[in-house]
Amino acid sequence: MTPSLLYSGLALDRAHRLRLDADLTAMLNAGDARFVPFWRGRQLVDGTPPAACRLPRDRLPAGFDVAAAPGLLLGVAADAAPVLALDISAVDAGDDGPEMGGGRWVSLRSVGGTLAGDDAALLAYARGMLVWRGRTRHCATCGDGLAVADAGHSLRCLRPSCGALHFPRTDPAIIMLVTDGDGRALLGRQPAWPPGMYSCLAGFVEPGESLEEAVAREVWEEAGIRVLSASYAASQPWPFPSSLMIGFTALAEGGEPNPDRHEIEDVRWFTRAEAAGFGEAATPGPAGLFLPSRDSIARHLIERWLGR
Ligand SMILES: [Zn+2]
Structure with missing residues (x-):
């Protein structure tokens, strides 16, 4: 483990x-x-x-x-x-x-x-x-009411002709530390984040794709970079409200990142030396840059890449 x-x-x-x-x-x-x-x-x-x-x-x-x-x-x-x-x-x-x-x-x-x-x-x-x-107040199939089952771990539709069971949601999301052949890491930032914070790219898995495909798709959509391979690293429950973060390391083609300007406003390649100089939110590094909080899997993936 x-x-x-x-x-x-x-x-x-x-x-x-x-x-x-x-x-x-x-x-x-x-x-x-x-x-x-x-x-x-x-x-x-x-x-x-x-x-x-x-x-x-x-x-x-x-x-x-x-x-x-x-x-x-x-x-x-x-x-x-x-x-x-x-x-x-x-x-x-x-x-x-x-x-x-x-x-x-x-x-x-x-x-x-x-x-x-x-x-x-x-x-x-x-x-x-x-x-x-x-x-989860009503049956998603027929709209009727629900009764508690399995000591609260499922809800059963009250309409006898329906009887659908509803289970707690866990939405799979992938998050990845992407590196290129020169050993640089691709870090970006969302417009909603505090200014100066750079982190791993991430996104939700869509129906009909594998985790590895989701990694490649999200990196292409958000940064315009092609992923060559992806390997599972670790996972983290993220109940805000119902995600499971599934962490990967990925090797990508190099090239100039092209942020989608919607979900990601900036994305860049950083060397280890550059990323190692990032600070914390309360004490940013040069140019005001800092890493995500230490409780996140994003930080775990970055620290692992930095060998710290
Ligand atoms: Zn129902």
């Missing part, structure tokens, strides 16, 4: 077999249940550095009906206690979020890199599941 990238490396037993015949309501009401709460896109941490909260029932808002809220089994802890994700967005509160015994509500992106790996993976898993749940 390659080292886990942030948001992977979950320590929890996902208890797949338990999902199939478990009574979710009974688990939500179990005395030893632990809850990973979610409120309007934010998650609960406490302490410094932050740690993910796994709350006992008595730290939930008074009178909160756990069985009526969107919830699902994440897995089983080492002490056999069920660990459940729980969406408490229905609870009214100010900007600071509901008071839950001292924790603070944060966006996962804002704290991800400061969490222990297991906690980052737990919050990413809970976030991915509950965002899917929140966005």
